[in-house]
Amino acid sequence: MTTPEHQPLSSLNWKKDKLEMLDQRLLPETILMLKLYTPEEVWESIHSMKVRGAPAIGIAAAFGVVLGAKAYDGIAIEGWLDHVKSVCAHLATSRPTAVNLFWALDRMMQKANQAAEAGLSLAESTDALEVEALLIQKEDEEVCRMIGEHALPLFADGMGVLTHCNAGGLATAKYGTATAPMYLAQERGIHLKVFADETRPVLQGARLTAFELQQAGIDVTLLCDNMAGMVMSKGWVQAVIVGTDRVAANGDVANKIGTYSLAVLAKAHNIPFYVASPLSTIDLSTASGDLIPIEERAAEEVTEGFGKRTAPKGVKVYNPAFDVTPNEYVTAIITEKGIVRAPFQENLAALFAENK
Numbered sequence: 001m002t003t004p005e006h007q008p009l010s011s012l013n014w015k016k017d018k019l020e021m022l023d024q025r026l027l028p029e030t031i032l033m034l035k036l037y038t039p040e041e042v043w044e045s046i047h048s049m050k051v052r053g054a055p056a057i058g059i060a061a062a063f064g065v066v067l068g069a070k071a072y073d074g075i076a077i078e079g080w081l082d083h084v085k086s087v088c089a090h091l092a093t094s095r096p097t098a099v100n101l102f103w104a105l106d107r108m109m110q111k112a113n114q115a116a117e118a119g120l121s122l123a124e125s126t127d128a129l130e131v132e133a134l135l136i137q138k139e140d141e142e143v144c145r146m147i148g149e150h151a152l153p154l155f156a157d158g159m160g161v162l163t164h165c166n167a168g169g170l171a172t173a174k175y176g177t178a179t180a181p182m183y184l185a186q187e188r189g190i191h192l193k194v195f196a197d198e199t200r201p202v203l204q205g206a207r208l209t210a211f212e213l214q215q216a217g218i219d220v221t222l223l224c225d226n227m228a229g230m231v232m233s234k235g236w237v238q239a240v241i242v243g244t245d246r247v248a249a250n251g252d253v254a255n256k257i258g259t260y261s262l263a264v265l266a267k268a269h270n271i272p273f274y275v276a277s278p279l280s281t282i283d284l285s286t287a288s289g290d291l292i293p294i295e296e297r298a299a300e301e302v303t304e305g306f307g308k309r310t311a312p313k314g315v316k317v318y319n320p321a322f323d324v325t326p327n328e329y330v331t332a333i334i335t336e337k338g339i340v341r342a343p344f345q346e347n348l349a350a351l352f353a354e355n356k
């Protein structure tokens with residue numbers, strides 16, 4: 001999708017006995033690849049957001065299961081299966097909102113059960129898990145590329161496109177979801193003017209989206225979150241595209257805090273609001289957005305997130321990491337299988353029925 005010199009940064013590299021992971025908390029100043037050897041280290045990396053972004057979280061967790069399976073020191077497959085189940089259960093507690101975490105863990109547990117039922121040896125069963133985790137990662141690359149293909153016709157040369165947080169290559173196996181059409185556009189000579197919200201308090205937009213798009217040579221302008229309305233009022237934005245952590249069955253969208261505000265602003269300015277979502281991030285078992293668990297994070301992310309205290313000691317802080325955009329503010333959900341528009345409940349159900 002991008003020219004060789006512009007291959008997006010890859011945040012996760014599997015190395016048989018360890019998971020190499022780019023510590024995203026240190027970007028853009030420092031590029032540090034961590035080496036993770038245990039599922040506990042993977043749990044901590046997800047929880048502390050060394051790795052973040054719904055698909056990347058799922059991929060990291062999948063490799064965490066493999067690390068756990070490899071560490072099993074028993075001899076019976078039943079014991080191995082129980083051990084894998086306990087590793088999955090632990091990894092599932094690392095963060096609550098991104099459904100890809102649970103989707104990936106469920107898929108790994110299904111593979112473990114299949115291996116045991118097939119009578120495979122412990123080594124063969126562990127190998128089957130490793131193959132599955134690598135498949136999850138590889139599939140995500142193609143999924144993101146297809147999201148880009150379906151999204152690209154929505155973007156014309158010279159358009160201003162605003163995005164929030166980081167739904168880029170760093171949040172996925174490669175290419176990103178919301179950024180996929182941006183990489184494709186660049187490859188095909190379509191000039192998009194991207195506006196990236198800094199995305200307080202963890203600054204994924206400033207630190208990650210601006211970083212990866214600039215590295216790729218894509219026209220990106222960084223905004224403070226409170227500037228989105230003004231640039232829309234100036235007519236500089238013709239579309240908004242964001243990623244998501246979980247789409248409910250009715251099309252309500254959980255995404256980084258601040259997304260709902262953007263959606264309301266976009267509606268007020270008659271600007272299309274697109275959500276780029278792999279099928280793995282659509283959760284038909286959650287009926288509506290009010291049922292999506294919203295992670296609350298530490299106050300220090302708000303009061304000390306710039307490396308210095310920016311608020312009085314002990315002040316009360318509310319720090320939800322996500323919000324929910326009601327489906328009536330969503331113009332379309334762009335998946336690897338095509339574009340879904342309202343009525344989302346029935347059209348999402350139909351999409352899944354067609355792609356069983």
Ligand SMILES: CSC[C@H]1O[C@H](OP(=O)(O)O)[C@H](O)[C@@H]1O
Binds near residue numbers: 055171321
């Ligand atoms: C394709 S990434 C989806 C989603 O994940 C990010 O959240 P976080 O950085 O807290 O993991 C953000 O909400 C992205 O839009």
